[in-house]
Amino acid sequence: MxxxxxxxxxxxxxxxxxxxxxxxxxxxxxxxxxxxxxxxxxxxxxxxxxxxxxxxxxxxxxxxxxxxxxxxxxxxxxxxxxxxxxxxxxxxxxxxxxxxxxxxxxxxxxxxxxxxxxxxxxxxxxxxxxxxxxxxxxxxxxxxxxxxxxxxxxxxxxxxxxxxxxxxxxxxxxxxxxxxxxxxxxxxxxxxxxxxxxxxNHPVREDIEKEFVEKLEEVVERKGIALVPAFGIGRSQEVITILAKYSFPYEVYYDGMARTVTQILLDFPEWLSNPSLLEKAAGEVIWINTQRQRESALKNPGVIVTPAGMLQGGPVNFYLKKVGDSKKNLIAFVSYQVDGTPGRLLLEKGVTTVDGKLVRVKSEIKHFELSxxxxxxxxxxxxxxxxxxxxxxxxxxxxxxxxxxxxxxxxxxxxxxxxxxxxxxxx
Ligand SMILES: [Zn+2]
Ligand SMILES: [Zn+2]
Missing domain, CATH: 3.60.15.10 (Ribonuclease Z/Hydroxyacylglutathione hydrolase-like)
Incomplete structure (x- = not known):
């Protein structure tokens, strides 16, 4: 007491x-x-x-x-x-x-x-x-x-x-x-x-997970690229574990700080809900280390998981220019977009800033409540x-x-x- x-x-x-x-x-x-x-x-x-x-x-x-x-x-x-x-x-x-x-x-x-x-x-x-x-x-x-x-x-x-x-x-x-x-x-x-x-209130998590995976499959099957802007710590790892859980059949590219974070997390398995799922996911994704790999990731249909989660810099800006330019592609937000960020602007107005310039995005834009x-x-x-x-x-x-x-x-x-x-x- x-x-x-x-x-x-x-x-x-x-x-x-x-x-x-x-x-x-x-x-x-x-x-x-x-x-x-x-x-x-x-x-x-x-x-x-x-x-x-x-x-x-x-x-x-x-x-x-x-x-x-x-x-x-x-x-x-x-x-x-x-x-x-x-x-x-x-x-x-x-x-x-x-x-x-x-x-x-x-x-x-x-x-x-x-x-x-x-x-x-x-x-x-x-x-x-x-x-x-x-x-x-x-x-x-x-x-x-x-x-x-x-x-x-x-x-x-x-x-x-x-x-x-x-x-x-x-x-x-x-x-x-x-x-x-x-x-x-x-x-x-x-x-x-x-x-x-x-x-x-958030929808039931399993339902959103399934909706998310099905949507990404649909995009890849129509020969598009699904870009998933995600925080390097936490959200990126959750996204790849969801894809592993549902045995997502297509290529998933994994960029930015998320890679190092994943390696750190695998050293702390007792802090995770399902460490073997993260290990499986980490073994299945294609890790992006160089600018050349980034360019080649954009050449084929697939999923790209990359920071920053609210488009405030990081490799996502490089991908955004290309992915945002075609209707068959998708930008899939998976986290809260703070007011005033480029991510919120894109979600609400269909435009965003890339390298300081206002860009209109042609691709499909969706928000999944994987909060x-x-x-x-x-x-x-x-x-x-x-x-x-x-x-x-x-x-x-x-x-x-x-x-x-x-x-x-x-x-x-x-x-x-x-x-x-x-x-x-x-x-
Ligand atoms: Zn937080
Ligand atoms: Zn916070």
Whole structure:
């Protein structure tokens, strides 16, 4: 039991990732200690947006939920000229390093940190397995499986007599890559919950998987190319495991960071829902390593799985020019497209930007809801299960944050808030 006598008020300040998806950062402090939960960036066009400023010296412990840039992209800033400790899961650590080094490479000197800071951040971090407790002076920290990205964890922090749960990005449903999130929580006092899909229920996963595979078969059979823009960490591996599960009979090309990520994941089989399926998939795809291979992938009907998931750079832009130019081809989105990204623009308007130029796309465009975030009723069930005295709703477009907070207040009778950027609460 937590010692309720030691309860003291603490401050929670939302520095980013509220009423928006991107640059997640939550500052949690009392007079003795300050935590930062996530330190992400938002990529909108070519611009990188950071969380609101907080002097790095005012942060004692940095806790990162998972290796997506909207949660980890700003973390190295806190290591410029400073040594400090951070907490990650054992699998998030190598993935975070990979994605941050790639971020530096594609940003060509435009970031405020370098390889040195990434090294300091990842190498000196304390790496935990799921359910493994780090017990330090004054606080206890545990990562619980979040079901969203490989290695990704919900943060459970016990501090000053209170138990705080931050879901990070969460998916309660099992996929071909990951088990669903762990939700057998102990009593929680303060919860911070994401709301990406608070407005929408997802169709049954198996149905979408089948629809996806059938559509790709149809495209290849009409001699087209199906381009699947997918995040290098998580989504790309899920796509190839789905294709392996249904014994997809045609060629699948696999490009970008996803290759290295797959190799890392195969070293962590116990973190996956079906490691042998990933191994099968990795053995079946055609790995793309060079520009010449990219060109030859475009010569034949087939499927190309490549980053970036929202068309914000990476090899997908090379493929897009050719694939987008013919009606027999397909661009198949498989993840949430953040407002303002080239992917969202393409989905809504049929145009996108390639190398800074606006291009009209002739190919078929489809979105498959293979989401790695819980849907509406799953989020509602989740906050009911957490049942915290105070609940903050984050990581969603404004109306989704408000909608879920309103549900928590009206239906569940909880104290629930949809904080605005920069808002502080004393709890
Ligand atoms: Zn994520
Ligand atoms: Zn996120």
């Amino acid at each position: 937590l010692d309720k006598k030691r309860i003291k008020k603490m401050l929670i300040k939302f520095l980013g990732g509220v009423r928006e998806v991107g640059r997640s950062a939550i500052y949690l402090a009392d007079e003795g200690k300050c935590f930062l939960l996530d330190a992400g960036v938002m990529l909108s066009g070519r611009e990188v947006k950071y969380p609101m400023h907080i002097p790095p010296r005012e942060v004692d412990e940095i806790i990162i939920t998972h290796a997506h840039l909207d949660h980890v992209g700003a973390a190295p800033i806190f290591f410029i000229g400073l040594g400090r400790r951070s907490f990650l899961t054992t699998l998030t650590a190598p993935l975070a390093k990979l994605i941050l080094l790639d971020f530096i490479r594609v940003s060509k000197g435009a970031l405020p940190f370098e390889i040195l800071e990434v090294d300091k951040f990842v190498e000196k971090s304390e790496k935990l397995n799921y359910h493994q407790e780090a017990s330090k002076n004054g606080f206890k920290l545990t990562f619980l499986p979040a079901g969203h990205a490989p290695g990704g964890g919900q943060v459970m922090l016990e501090f000053k007599g209170r138990r705080i749960l931050y879901t990070g990005d969460i998916n309660t449903v099992e996929t071909t890559l990951l088990k669903g999130a762990f939700t057998d929580y102990p009593p929680i006092d303060i919860a911070i919950v994401e709301s990406t899909y608070a407005n929408k 790695s975030h819980s849907g509406k009723s799953q989020l509602e069930a989740l906050i009911k299960k957490i049942n915290a005295d105070t609940t903050f709703i984050v990581h969603g477009e404004s109306e989704n944050c408000e909608r879920l907070a309103e549900y928590a207040r009206r239906v569940l009778g909880l104290k629930a808030f949809a904080p605005k950027l920069g808002e502080s609460y004393t709890v």
